[in-house]
Amino acid sequence: MAELRFDTVASAAGYTHADAEANQGSIVPPLYATSAQHFPSAAAMEAALSGQEDAWIYSRLGNPTIRSLEFVIAALDGYRVDAEVSAAVAASGMAAVTLATSPFLCVRGDEPMNIVASAACYGATFMVFSQRYGKERGVEVRWVPENATVDEWAARVDLHTRFVYAEIPANPLLSLVDVPALSALAHEAGAPLIIDATLATPALMRPLAMGADIVVHALGKAAGASGVSLAGAVVARHGITSSAADASMTDDFAGYLRRGPIRDMGALLSPFNAFTVMNEVRDLRRRMDAMSRSALTISEHLHSSHRVAEVFYPGLQSHPTHALAQQMVLVDSEADGGPVNRYGYLLGFRPVGGFDAAARVFDRFEVIWRANDLGRVKSIATIPAIATHRQVVAAASGGAVVPPDLIRLSVGLEHVDDLLDDLTRALGAA
Incomplete structure (x- = not known):
């Protein structure tokens, strides 16, 4: 082949x-x-x-x-x-x-x-x-x-x-x-x-x-x-x-x-x-393409919000490894005239106000699911410091830094505007 x-x-x-x-x-x-x-x-x-x-x-x-x-x-x-x-x-x-x-x-x-x-x-x-x-x-x-x-x-x-x-x-x-x-x-x-x-x-x-x-x-x-x-x-x-x-x-x-x-x-x-x-x-590439597009849109929206302290997404110029991502991460596509960068479906963000604010935002999601999972057609959020990376945080090993107030969001295939509305609503009273 x-x-x-x-x-x-x-x-x-x-x-x-x-x-x-x-x-x-x-x-x-x-x-x-x-x-x-x-x-x-x-x-x-x-x-x-x-x-x-x-x-x-x-x-x-x-x-x-x-x-x-x-x-x-x-x-x-x-x-x-x-x-x-x-x-x-x-x-x-x-x-x-x-x-x-x-x-x-x-x-x-x-x-x-x-x-x-x-x-x-x-x-x-x-x-x-x-x-x-x-x-x-x-x-x-x-x-x-x-x-x-x-x-x-x-x-x-x-x-x-x-x-x-x-x-x-x-x-x-x-x-x-x-x-x-x-x-x-x-x-x-x-x-x-x-x-x-x-x-x-x-x-x-x-x-x-x-x-x-x-x-x-x-x-x-x-x-x-x-x-x-x-x-x-x-x-x-x-x-x-x-x-x-x-x-x-x-x-x-x-x-x-x-x-x-x-x-x-x-x-x-x-x-x-x-x-x-x-x-x-x-249909992996088409899903990754769609989910990545939505994740970039959401990351840019969160990055511009005064209610968000920090956003982690390799498609943003603010990300410390953005230059590497431009070299290494792409979708093979002829639709846009050749290979194009897509940066994946996963992002992280820290609401203003520390862990308590992050927990409040997390609890207010209505479209986004709360679970310890990622990569799904359904958008899923978790707080890694108390869930997926609890052991890493407890050990504080050799340079692994997981902010306690970080919300990890795996973007699925829902309409991006519905996800943005859910995030805006959840952040609105943080």
């Missing part, structure tokens, strides 16, 4: 005309809600189980519906990437984060190991790194402050670094990092660069094209925007950089995950969830 455009790849990948003919003409890939594969003979079973043939065998080892989703996600993250790309899907975004990072933490005698990660990360990711890896496994975690320079990253990376990790845009302040520069310094140290690109999705950003080795997604967010299912994905270029791993892992990291950790530890995605996400991802 290399010659096709992004929208067409999203619509068609993973299911051909020939596949439809083999499935009674269905133009929608079937849901294989079954746990095991029937084999016509002992020889066929042995060939599948020995890896001589690519069969799915048992749903903990794979499933046709799951395989189709993996193909679609690899095609989207690998769009116009000059490398072979494959994907493995898992039960949740955090399962994907764990699968993408833990294989690099193998013990090699008494050799020390560290990981270098942006402090601007999701609360559960912070807990995995600081508690599961740092406290329980003794891995040194070197946190990098939000909006740090490349030199500050470089000062923490050495030959004992097992991976370099960043979330872009970072939740909840939407900061970005220089992916090509981080890729260069990670590779110089023999470490892979791992990027959580959940908020951007492949419609807005493809880090593999900028030098990243591995990308993780919580597919249950904007990729599966209805909110029906949880899912996660690990997408990797073939031949990743890692001095701590052998070729069985680095040649095809996603394939390694399917053959090993996912199979053995059971972090599998259900076929039903794979089916729902796969059908929702088909």
